Amino acid sequence: MHSIISNALAFKNNYLFWIDFPSMTVKDIIEIAIIAFLFYHVIVWMKNTRAWALLKGLLVVLIFILFAAMFQMSTILWLAGKVLNFAVIALLVIFAPELRRALETLGRKRFITSIFNSDFFKTNDERFTEKTMNDLVRACFDMGKVKTGALIVVEQNNKLTEYERTGITLDSVISYQLLVNIFEHNTPLHDGAIIVRENRIIAATCYLPLSENMQLSKELGTRHRAAVGISEVSDSLTIVVSEETGQVSIAHHGKIERDIDPEYLRSELKNINTNTTENLRTGLFQKQRRSEE
Known part of the structure; x- marks a missing residue:
């Protein structure tokens, strides 16, 4: 590990000296890896629960607030500020069961196995045979x-x-x-x-x-x-x-x-039957519908 980092630093000093890199130590790299690992598992947890749909809804609200800030819509910004005061507590109450199950899962998790069993390493695009x-x-x-x-x-x-x-x-x-x-x-x-x-x-x-x-x-x-x-x-x-x-x-x-x-x-x-975004977007219900609503 030490030799790999030394080689990377030598390459930077010899060929990328013109780029102003921030100084990094082994501790910084480990910190980044830990944060990335935790962030990945939080995203996976959110995707497996109703939190994923909520996150997308929150992004829409944040974009709307950003739009209001750009045009100095003071009333909307005042309302948003009041709502944000208790929004975090409201989210904790709404997702209390999911948070409890997530912590229980975290306590039972085998981290090394989960890394190598991650969907990231799967190469088979078919869902079923x-x-x-x-x-x-x-x-x-x-x-x-x-x-x-x-x-x-x-x-x-x-x-x-x-x-x-x-x-x-x-x-x-x-x-x-x-x-x-x-x-x-x-x-x-x-x-x-x-x-x-x-x-x-x-x-x-x-x-x-x-x-x-x-x-x-x-x-x-x-x-x-x-x-x-x-x-x-x-x-x-x-x-x-x-x-x-x-x-x-x-x-x-x-x-x-x-x-x-x-x-x-x-x-x-x-x-x-594939994991590709294109098929998910164009595959189902693109034929003439015979729906009865």
Whole structure:
């Protein structure tokens, strides 16, 4: 380590002498590394909770305050100053459960393992395999034929950890037989939603938030409203099998598309099967919608 730092300093002195670098010691480098590590884990924690959406909302408010400061809007600045006096305390109260869970997780965390298991080092862009996709499509439409209700949440970029905790942990490889068996009538796991992460069913019997959108069709029951509700607070794709009609529907970004066919469901799953921003932006729901709101 000492030789690497010495070589870096020699390179700076020989070739980058014309740049005015601040003086740095080994202690400074260690400090920067520790701060970067902590900052990274805070961002990861925020992304896995509702704090991520709140952060984006706060950025909008800060931009608005900056705009007001540029144009000397004194009334808005006075109101912002009064609000900021108790904003930190309000945030602590709102996110008390998430902060408690974050501290509990921090106490159980294996830091070295988490560094090398970080998403930063993952090179596989696919979320799930072709077999997982085929099993999902086949199971949904076979359950629809016998009118077995199902609610399947396919996680994307927004982690669904807080909803995962409301159910029973499975962490099982997805298979057609397992999906059908979970949602079979009168089985212990059939009620509620399952959460799919990559090629695994993470949890079953999960509770999802119900949509309060008054424009949704009155024909939609609790299962469909839950599918729309989770799509309003995350970027997940939710598959719903109706227990009354046997129809298969999908919900995404607060919209529901009802009575789709197997080919359409497979194409939508393919569109979200990569981690690339371009596919997430252009893949889902860019075809002609058949939504019923």
